[in-house]
Amino acid sequence: MYDKITPPTTGERITFKNGEPIVPDNPIVPFIRGDGTGVDIWPAAQQVFDAAVEAAYGGKRKISWFKVYAGDEACELYGTYQYLPQDTLTAIKEYGVAIKGPLTTPIGGGIRSLNVALRQIFDLYACIRPCRYYSGTPSPHKTPEKLDVIIYRENTEDIYLGIEWREGTEIAQKLIHILNDDLIPATPEHGNKQIRLDSGIGIKPISKTGSQRLVRRAIKQALLLPKNKQQVTLVHKGNIMKYTEGAFRDWGYELATSEFRAECVTERESWILSNKERKPDLSIEDNARQIDPGYDALTEEKKAQVCQEVEEVLNAIWETHGGGKWKDKVMVNDRIADSIFQQIQTRPDEYSILATMNLNGDYLSDAAAAIVGGLGMGPGANIGDECAIFEATHGTAPKHAGLDRINPGSVILSGVMMFEFLGWQEAADLIKKGIGGAISNRQVTYDLARLMEPPVEPPLKCSEFAQAVIDRFN
Numbered sequence: 001m002y003d004k005i006t007p008p009t010t011g012e013r014i015t016f017k018n019g020e021p022i023v024p025d026n027p028i029v030p031f032i033r034g035d036g037t038g039v040d041i042w043p044a045a046q047q048v049f050d051a052a053v054e055a056a057y058g059g060k061r062k063i064s065w066f067k068v069y070a071g072d073e074a075c076e077l078y079g080t081y082q083y084l085p086q087d088t089l090t091a092i093k094e095y096g097v098a099i100k101g102p103l104t105t106p107i108g109g110g111i112r113s114l115n116v117a118l119r120q121i122f123d124l125y126a127c128i129r130p131c132r133y134y135s136g137t138p139s140p141h142k143t144p145e146k147l148d149v150i151i152y153r154e155n156t157e158d159i160y161l162g163i164e165w166r167e168g169t170e171i172a173q174k175l176i177h178i179l180n181d182d183l184i185p186a187t188p189e190h191g192n193k194q195i196r197l198d199s200g201i202g203i204k205p206i207s208k209t210g211s212q213r214l215v216r217r218a219i220k221q222a223l224l225l226p227k228n229k230q231q232v233t234l235v236h237k238g239n240i241m242k243y244t245e246g247a248f249r250d251w252g253y254e255l256a257t258s259e260f261r262a263e264c265v266t267e268r269e270s271w272i273l274s275n276k277e278r279k280p281d282l283s284i285e286d287n288a289r290q291i292d293p294g295y296d297a298l299t300e301e302k303k304a305q306v307c308q309e310v311e312e313v314l315n316a317i318w319e320t321h322g323g324g325k326w327k328d329k330v331m332v333n334d335r336i337a338d339s340i341f342q343q344i345q346t347r348p349d350e351y352s353i354l355a356t357m358n359l360n361g362d363y364l365s366d367a368a369a370a371i372v373g374g375l376g377m378g379p380g381a382n383i384g385d386e387c388a389i390f391e392a393t394h395g396t397a398p399k400h401a402g403l404d405r406i407n408p409g410s411v412i413l414s415g416v417m418m419f420e421f422l423g424w425q426e427a428a429d430l431i432k433k434g435i436g437g438a439i440s441n442r443q444v445t446y447d448l449a450r451l452m453e454p455p456v457e458p459p460l461k462c463s464e465f466a467q468a469v470i471d472r473f474n
């Protein structure tokens with residue numbers, strides 16, 4: 001079955017039923033060490049994982065690690081250009097849950113992202129990246145503890161699908177001509193726009209299927225959160241890209257108000273309901289005036305639309321959601337992408353789950369991680385219905401590779417997510433305690449050390465931080 005690797009002789013497979021993992025006490029978990037700082041981070045993280053499982057379960061549970069290869073390490077074992085060998089794919093498919101270090105993607109040419117390929121091959125459609133503050137972590141932000149969000153990023157489509165053509169190639173030229181000569185003129189809303197002949201062309205597909213299965217997961221997650229965090233914000237640039245980003249928003253609302261009708265309220269619905277609650281005899285038009293402050297300046301047609309919206313909402317959900325009942329529902333709202341970048345800084349505590357398309361979520365997860373301490377504190381998970389791969393938000397950080405100095409925190413916290421996914425909460429809790437303990441005692445790697453007041457000198461090495469986390473389990 002395998003060409004160059006051998007699974008551990010002890011341990012069992014994790015299987016999936018209805019999207020949920022069924023986990024034996026001794027699961028086999030494939031891991032990819034990763035390129036660049038993967039050489040430093042992985043051994044440190046694995047040491048923490050094993051120590052946490054041992055401390056939590058005293059030998060009753062154990063992970064059998066299965067080393068699989070991708071990136072530069074794979075080329076060394078399997079030969080030139082063998083960046084993602086079949087053995088690795090077979091192992092991940094067979095064992096269902098894997099964890100990985102970062103993998104390099106060259107810029108402007110060369111191979112396409114191995115990280116993205118893994119997400120696409122295993123249909124890991126939800127990239128989940130929590131950004132939560134650990135007490136004592138230095139931050140460039142004044143109140144980082146107010147940010148406690150989980151980014152739910154669509155992981156399989158958008159510009160990230162990687163369908164694009166280089167400038168000057170035959171297909172790029174052909175596409176530009178078809179667009180300029182046929183398709184754009186046939187679409188009156190595009191006026192007389194034209195694409196420059198020396199353009200590269202990329203395709204940005206956003207599907208209803210992809211959008212709704214992501215938002216479905218986000219809403220289900222919101223339902224598990226404390227009441228004050230039961231909120232999903234649809235992030236989009238729908239004012240500019242109406243049929244991709246705007247459609248993502250619309251499909252999100254559509255799902256929330258159909259499949260989750262009993263559990264959700266939209267922000268605009270909540271305004272309409274609360275207006276009527278405050279003043280039961282409020283007219284439809286006055287209600288419309290209150291939800292759209294510019295109402296009186298609208299055209300008659302637009303005014304009629306807002307009034308219709310108010311009427312439809314009251315008819316549809318006053319009974320079920322009115323009289324304050326909406327306050328116990330998951331609040332679904334939306335924010336334009338550029339605005340959410342400032343909102344998480346200026347009003348961090350107003351957000352909980354941010355549901356995004358692929359590229360927006362990529363940008364936003366690095367930005368949000370920066371608020372809570374930087375990329376050394378940004379874990380992640382790629383989840384599908386039959387497979388899950390855990391990995392940090394950051395990349396290979398090549399300038400720090402092999403120096404035993406990088407912060408392994410993000411991969412360690414990705415392991416916390418993995419343990420929570422497996423239902424091994426005790427191991428997850430020990431690691432969180434260990435990380436919190438180490439940081440609050442100023443036992444930190446260079447990235448956090450330089451931000452602390454006064455700076456920590458000398459900072460811990462990557463391997464020393466792992467040991468400090470383990471030492472703080474008790």
Ligand SMILES: NC(=O)C1=CN([C@@H]2O[C@H](COP(=O)(O)OP(=O)(O)OC[C@H]3O[C@@H](n4cnc5c(N)ncnc54)[C@H](OP(=O)(O)O)[C@@H]3O)[C@@H](O)[C@H]2O)C=CC1
Pocket residue numbers: 101102103104105106115374375376377391392393394395396397398399406407408409410447
């Ligand atoms: N999932 C994946 O495997 C990903 C892979 N990549 C790939 O990684 C490569 C390098 O990308 P690059 O743009 O440099 O981004 P990186 O995320 O690798 O690193 C950028 C900077 O972020 C900081 N940083 C990153 N990781 C850590 C950490 N663990 N602890 C502390 N600080 C950290 C460092 O800042 P400083 O030096 O200031 O301390 C580092 O120089 C590219 O090939 C890219 O495609 C990128 C993202 C995800």
Ligand SMILES: O=C(O)CCC(=O)C(=O)O
Pocket residue numbers: 103104105113114115116362393395
């Ligand atoms: O795959 C890559 O090289 C980059 C991916 C990335 O930045 C991400 O998924 O956050």
Ligand SMILES: [Mg+2]
Pocket residue numbers: 362363366393
């Ligand atoms: Mg990224």
